[in-house]
Amino acid sequence: MADREYSESSDRIIATEPVEVRRYAAHTRINHWFTAILIILLILSGFALFWPRLFFLTGIFGGGQNARFLHPIFGVVACLSFLLLFLQLWKLNLMRREDVVWASKITDLLAGHEERLPELGKYNLGQKLVFWGMFWLLLTMVASGLMIWQQFFPDLVSIPVRRWALLVHSIAAVLSVLVIIVHVYAAIWTRGTISAMTSGNVTGGWAWRHHRKWLREVARRQDSPPAE
Amino acid sequence: MSENMAPPPTTAVSNPPVEALAPNLGDGDIVLASATPNLPPPTRQLEKLAKLIDISKCIGCKACQSACIEWNDTHPEIGVNFGSYENPHDLSSEMFTLMRFNEYEDPETGNLDWLIRKDGCMHCEDPGCLKACPSPGAIVKYSNGIVDFIHDKCIGCGYCISGCPFDIPRMSPTKHVVAKCTLCSDRVSVGQGPACAKACPTQAIVFGTKDDMIAHAEERITDLNGRGYDHAALYDPPGVGGTHVMYVLPIGDKPELYSGLPADPKISDVVQGWKGPTKSVGMAAIGLAAVGAVLHSIFTKPNRVTEHDQVEAEEMVEDILGPVETAELATPQDEGKA
Numbered sequence: 001m002a003d004r005e006y007s008e009s010s011d012r013i014i015a016t017e018p019v020e021v022r023r024y025a026a027h028t029r030i031n032h033w034f035t036a037i038l039i040i041l042l043i044l045s046g047f048a049l050f051w052p053r054l055f056f057l058t059g060i061f062g063g064g065q066n067a068r069f070l071h072p073i074f075g076v077v078a079c080l081s082f083l084l085l086f087l088q089l090w091k092l093n094l095m096r097r098e099d100v101v102w103a104s105k106i107t108d109l110l111a112g113h114e115e116r117l118p119e120l121g122k123y124n125l126g127q128k129l130v131f132w133g134m135f136w137l138l139l140t141m142v143a144s145g146l147m148i149w150q151q152f153f154p155d156l157v158s159i160p161v162r163r164w165a166l167l168v169h170s171i172a173a174v175l176s177v178l179v180i181i182v183h184v185y186a187a188i189w190t191r192g193t194i195s196a197m198t199s200g201n202v203t204g205g206w207a208w209r210h211h212r213k214w215l216r217e218v219a220r221r222q223d224s225p226p227a228e
Numbered sequence: 229m230s231e232n233m234a235p236p237p238t239t240a241v242s243n244p245p246v247e248a249l250a251p252n253l254g255d256g257d258i259v260l261a262s263a264t265p266n267l268p269p270p271t272r273q274l275e276k277l278a279k280l281i282d283i284s285k286c287i288g289c290k291a292c293q294s295a296c297i298e299w300n301d302t303h304p305e306i307g308v309n310f311g312s313y314e315n316p317h318d319l320s321s322e323m324f325t326l327m328r329f330n331e332y333e334d335p336e337t338g339n340l341d342w343l344i345r346k347d348g349c350m351h352c353e354d355p356g357c358l359k360a361c362p363s364p365g366a367i368v369k370y371s372n373g374i375v376d377f378i379h380d381k382c383i384g385c386g387y388c389i390s391g392c393p394f395d396i397p398r399m400s401p402t403k404h405v406v407a408k409c410t411l412c413s414d415r416v417s418v419g420q421g422p423a424c425a426k427a428c429p430t431q432a433i434v435f436g437t438k439d440d441m442i443a444h445a446e447e448r449i450t451d452l453n454g455r456g457y458d459h460a461a462l463y464d465p466p467g468v469g470g471t472h473v474m475y476v477l478p479i480g481d482k483p484e485l486y487s488g489l490p491a492d493p494k495i496s497d498v499v500q501g502w503k504g505p506t507k508s509v510g511m512a513a514i515g516l517a518a519v520g521a522v523l524h525s526i527f528t529k530p531n532r533v534t535e536h537d538q539v540e541a542e543e544m545v546e547d548i549l550g551p552v553e554t555a556e557l558a559t560p561q562d563e564g565k566a
Contacts, residue, residue, distance in 0.1 A: 013549070019541045049362040049385060051511055052263035064363050064383030065404060112529060150386030150399055162390045163498040166360075170502055174510035178517050185521040190531045204541030205533040215541065219548040 004221065006092065006121030006214045013222050019204025021218060023122075023196040031085045032197055038078035039180065045071040046173055072149045079142045086135060092122045093132065099125040119212040130183045137176040144169040236275060236372065240421025240435035253370055253417035260369040262361030274372035278438035279411065279422060281346050282448055282476040283486065284457070285432035288313065288327055288344040295427030296325045299412065321400035324348055324409040325424060328487035332479075345475070345486040346424070346433065349396045349409035351375045353469030356495040357408075359503055360391025373438065373472035374411045382406055393468060393493035411472065441474060448476045467494030 010025040024032070045067045048057035058067035098118040102109075103125050108116040123131070147157045147165035157165065187193045192206040207215035234249035256271035297304065302322040307315050313329045325348035332341045355375045358367040366381035367388060377388075377397070384404035388397045397406040412422035420426070421435035428434075434444060445462040452460035461480020464470045475489070483489040 013545060016542070016545055016549070018538060019545050049383075051507060052265060052362065052364060055263060055362065055364055058383070064381070068383040068385045069404075109531075110528075112531070114531065148386070148390075150384065150389070151404065154386065154399060154401075159390055159395060160496070160498075163496050163502070166387070166390055167498050167502040167506060170506050170510065174506070174514060177514050181514070181517045181521060185524070188530075189525065192533050203533060203538065204545060205535075205538030208541035208544060209533050209537040212544075216544060216548070219545045222549060 004217065006211075006217045007221065008088075008092065008122070011122070011214070011218045013204075013219055014201060019207075020201050021204060021207045021215060022200055023202050023207075024200045026200060028085070028088055029197055029200055031081060031088070035078055035081040035085055038074050038081060039176075041074045042071065042078055043173075043177060043180075045074065050170055050173065069151065072145055072151075075142060075145050079138055082134065082138055089131060090135075093128045095125075095128065096121070099128065114209060120210065120214070121217075122211055122214040124210065126182070126186060130179055130186075133179040134176065134183075137172045137179065140172040141169055141176070144172065234417065234419035236277065237416055237419050237421045238436045238440070240425030240433070241431075242421075244418070244420050249418055251417035252419070253372075253374075253413060257370045257372070258368045259371045260355070260358055261365045262358045262367040263364040270371050272371070274370065276438040277372045277374070277411075277416065277436070277472060278441040279351075279425060279433060279435045279473045280441040280445055280476065281473065282432045282434070282445075283343070283345060284448070284452055284460075284476060284478045285430045286327075286344050286346065287430055287432070288329065288342075289429060290315075290327050291427045291429055292346055292424035292433060293323070293325055293327060295423040296409075297323070299415070299423035300324060300410075302407075319347060319396065319398050319408075321398045321403070321405075321407040323398075324407065330485065330487045332485050341479070341485075343479075343486050345489060347396075347487065349375065349411070349473065350394050350468070350493075351409075351411050351472035352393075353471065354495065356391035356393050356468070356499060357388035357397055358391075359495055360387040360499055362387055370413070372416070374413045374416065375472075376410050376413050377406055377408060379403075379405045379407070391495065391499050393490060393495060409473075438470075438472065445474065445476050449480075452476070452478055463489070465490075465493050467492050 008025075010022065010028075012022050014020050014022050044057050045061055047054045048067055049055075049071070055064070058064045061067040061070050098120060101118045102120065105117050108114070144165040146153055147162055148169060149156075187197075190210065192203055196202050204215065207218075232247070232249050234245075234252045236252060252274075257274055258267065259270050261267050296302070302324070304316050304320060304322040307317060310317060314326065316323050316326070319326050325346055328345045328347045330343040330345075332343050333339070334341060351373055352375065353373065355367070355369060357377075358369060358375065361367045362385060363381050363383045366378050366383070367375065368378060369375045382405040384399065384406070386399050386406070388406055389395075389399065397408045399406050412420070412424075415422060422433075425433040425435040434441065436444075442462065442464070449460045449462060457478040457480075459481040460476065460478050463475035463477050463480070463483055475483075475486075477483055477486060477489075479485055483491050
């Protein structure tokens with residue numbers, strides 16, 4: 001099998017006329033949506049406790065006591081789920097030289113001149129920043145969250161440390177919502193992206209336009225003899 | 229039930245009236261409520277009340293603790309001796325007040341002072357617990373100065389524990405609600421003073437209007453000054469807007485000696501930052517990002533894959549793979565699709 005530099009082993013051409021490419025395996029998609037649902041529940045329960053005007057959202061969970069009880073449990077499960085996703089995706093999200101060039105020409109992208117940007121592997125810098133942003137923010141939130149988990153860790157840290165944990169937890173939560181807004185909007189604005197996480201496939205045109213090195217490598221890998 | 233509303237108490241020593249009286253504390257007396265930005269203004273202003281604890285008169289008998297347990301029907305755990313008169317070892321959701329004992333050797337005189345302080349909620353004018361609380365109306369402050377926890381609305385998050393500058397609220401590990409001294413709001417509402425003040429055998433704990441208590445404290449301080457306590461002072465810390473539980477401290481210039489009573493308590497800047505700018509700037513940023521995304525989608529063209537892209541992709545794949553039958557590419561799980 002050809003060396004993989006830009007693609008995952010499960011990525012492959014699944015049709016040629018028209019070209020269609022498998023981008024995410026079923027287990028990755030399930031993992032993604034499971035994490036997404038938990039993060040939505042975390043946002044609903046967390047922001048209910050952060051902003052008084054949203055306190056009514058605790059009703060979704062059966063009241064304030066239940067929302068308070070469930071929020072950290074959702075958090076731990078979401079982090080474990082994200083960890084699985086992280087293990088699958090981190091390698092191709094490492095920064096590369098072309099990311100710098102790509103970033104310097106970001107205005108061309110927004111102006112609709114993607115052809116002026118360098119060819120990319122499976123992820124562009126924006127996608128990588130969303131990935132690493134969520135990684136660091138979730139890590140921050142799970143660490144600070146444990147410190148303020150009254151029910152199970154009431155004496156983990158002193159009260160002054162707990163105050164900082166509350167501040168850091170809320171700032172990280174706000175930042176992660178901003179990252180999620182970028183993530184969701186970029187997926188919508190770049191048409192043809194969402195199917196990667198639903199059916200798991202993207203069109204060849206999409207792959208050629210946004211992730212050409214990835215498409216080329218996937219095709220080349222397929223050209224080489226089967227692994228068995 | 230009589231129509232007569234109980235008069236606000238001006239002392240803890242009088243016995244309660246015989247006739248039934250309606251409570252004098254209601255929703256119209258609430259001046260601050262947690263997580264309630266649009267609280268209706270109070271319907272009247274009650275006279276500010278205060279409890280004054282004169283440490284120079286306290287003999288450490290713990291009658292106040294017993295009276296507190298008795299009145300509030302709490303059940304603190306039976307403790308063990310750990311080498312101090314403090315019992316239980318700390319405040320808890322079942323122990324709202326605690327005599328704290330500290331042995332202090334004055335470096336100047338070499339005298340040993342046995343400092344005893346009755347710890348408990350200070351009923352701040354600017355309560356940090358209420359500031360931190362996320363549950364609407366779970367912590368309220370009445371216009372007479374009493375800060376009270378409304379247990380039905382408490383969600384058990386423990387934010388008030390972080391908000392309090394005096395380390396007072398305690399979470400019940402079984403009921404998952406916080407508890408603390410209520411200043412006997414239930415007694416005050418029917419014209420009686422707090423149980424601890426009522427029980428105190430030396431009148432070290434007195435209760436009445438805040439003005440009366442300050443005047444009484446001044447007399448006590450004059451007396452203490454005459455007996456060699458040059459720094460005797462009233463503890464009514466301005467950093468939290470004053471408190472409705474005050475101390476007369478014989479060593480008034482060093483409040484920390486009294487088992488860590490903070491010299492200048494105030495709501496932590498970290499808590500202020502969390503509940504202030506983080507909330508307002510954070511929610512504004514999220515709102516702007518969401519609106520920005522919507523506007524961007526309306527006023528700009530989306531990034532669409534063109535026919536040209538698709539043709540290029542076909543060519544690239546064909547160049548590499550050669551003309552391949554789609555069926556050959558498909559792995560077993562994709563057969564249905566191919």
